[in-house]
Amino acid sequence: MSKDRAASAAAGVIGRRWLFPSALLHDLDPDAGRGGRRPRRTARDWVVDFTCFLLAVGLGVAAADTLNNDANTPHALAVVDQLLGALSCAAVWLRRRWPLGLAIAMIPVGMLSNTAGGAGVVILFTLAVHRPFRYVAWIGGIALAQVPLLFWLRPDPDLPYAGAVAFTEMATLTVIAWGLFVRSKRQLMLSLRDRARRAETEAQLRAEQAQRLAREAIAREMHDVLAHRLTLLSVHAGALEFRPDAPQQEIARAAGVIRESAHEALQDLREIIGVLRAGEPDDAGRPQPTLAALDALVAESREAGMKVTLASRVSDPADVPSSVGRTAYRIAQEALTNARKHAPGTEVTVTVTGAPGDGLVVDVRNPAPEGDVPSVPGSGQGLIGLTERATLAGGRLEHGPEPDGGFRVRAWLPWG
Structure with a gap:
């Protein structure tokens, strides 16, 4: 990686950190939607993707301009460099779907193309945001290990070897650390949302259970209060039906019981309904x-x-x-x-x-x-x-x- 590539990495970090940090928080979206289908891009997704693409293109153009003015770079290598840079910038649009695959592909591309530096910064950041730390550690470790070899093979004409290596290593570590921070923050937010949903669900279940217990208590109370009265009414009415020749005194007694039971049942029913309408506890409304x-x-x-x-x-x-x-x-x-x-x-x-x-x-x-x-x-x-x-x-x-x-x-x- 040359001075231009180091500048691309540093500019990518600074630009993404200060120019549009809120957009990058939204850059952490799921790799796939439910049922294996990717969710459709929102307007915010399009803004973030287009900004990342412009960042990669801008850094690539700056690196290409310096590359064309470098007399030590053969023309054929410069053409290959810029072609790989253009393909890398186009791949930025696919970074959400294949962050790991693109990060692996950028390892050999980074050895051959200075103009792919901006795209490499974006893809490395996306990898740190979307994938667990073990993948970031492997890819980031390889990227850091290849920096000294890259500057040994293609020295930077404006910076000393140690300075170029240190600057690029620091920029790479900054991008990785920033991506891991965004990932941790987003995971924390998802965890808090999940806890809130669980708490809301549990509260709803407790409310439904309380309502069910209240309904069961009301049903038991109505049964206990009314069954006794209505059974008296049913039994004596049945006795009159099956014994039409019973003595007049017994018929009058049964009719009195029926009348009294019906009256008491209606009175109990009114009291229960009054308690329910008033919303009072089960023990309120009348002596138990x-x-x-x-x-x-x-x-x-x-x-x-x-x-x-x-x-x-x-x-x-x-x-x-x-x-x-x-x-x-x-x-x-x-x-x-x-x-x-x-x-x-x-x-x-x-x-x-x-x-x-x-x-x-x-x-x-x-x-x-x-x-x-x-x-x-x-x-x-x-x-x-x-x-x-x-x-x-x-x-x-x-x-x-x-x-x-x-x-x-x-x-x-x-x-x-």
């Missing part, structure tokens, strides 16, 4: 049942015609935490509703035991019904909801048929 309300639930079931035995071995139900007591109440309520639907006329036993530290156990059993049971529609969502309730409370729930044909629901809830 606790374990102390279990006696009233059993009394209501008895008034509806059920046979229910309550065995509560909890010394003071008020000591039970409200969330645990509410879950226990809902479990007993759903179990009584299922017994009323699927085993009418049987005696249901509700047992509640527990103490602080040992947990609270709710056990509801009913024997097999006698005779045919009227078909009452059911989807099994109640037991699924109870299992979810018990799990959310930190407990567990078991349910299933008994050996004698009855059915049992048993739940353990933490208390302590």
Whole structure:
């Protein structure tokens, strides 16, 4: 490399650093688009590419002018030099697609052509921006190693050997370091964008999960509140349908239960809808049942015609935490509703035991019904909801048929 080539390298570094640094930041674009297809050039890409091309051509023209005035350079070599320089400048347009291949090709070209110095600067910078350090180290090391040999074969007429070598080596190292800096900065920006996208995605997933949990909680609450009332209504309406010859007093009693159940169901529905419209928490809007309300639930079931035995071995139900007591109440309520639907006329036993530290156990059993049971529609969502309730409370729930044909629901809830 001669003085002109050294000047080309230095001018390339200075010009790209101070004249259009913002354009060079955009020069780091992907090697290929998705699916193996290259993205189309944007207007900014065209500006950057055209500026790099003009830089390479300008430095090449300056080197060619000095080369033509050098009496020590044969005319044939000058022609070959300028032809390789023109091809190298044209190759600048392909540097994004093949940065490594062009950098390798510029190694022998740089030994033969002074006018290719500007293109070599641009391509070496592009290699440092687009390729990992191992490729830059190999190509840059070879380029640095060939500088002393180049000036020994083609001495610079205006600079001493040591000065020309030192200047060119420094310019080459500057280009490489600058390209690596741009690459590191761009990788940092991509990493930050990726983290921001992941954080946004995770936040969206958490929001969707919260909405799903809220919908499930609302669905459980509506089922627990309304199923008990509507089951009373369905069972007594079915009894009137299958026993049209029942005594007038029993018919009037069933009609009263139907009316009262429908009224209570509508009232509960209005309260739930009011809570949802107000956007209040699930516990707001109306008093929530606790374990102390279990006696009233059993009394209501008895008034509806059920046979229910309550065995509560909890010394003071008020000591039970409200969330645990509410879950226990809902479990007993759903179990009584299922017994009323699927085993009418049987005696249901509700047992509640527990103490602080040992947990609270709710056990509801009913024997097999006698005779045919009227078909009452059911989807099994109640037991699924109870299992979810018990799990959310930190407990567990078991349910299933008994050996004698009855059915049992048993739940353990933490208390302590």
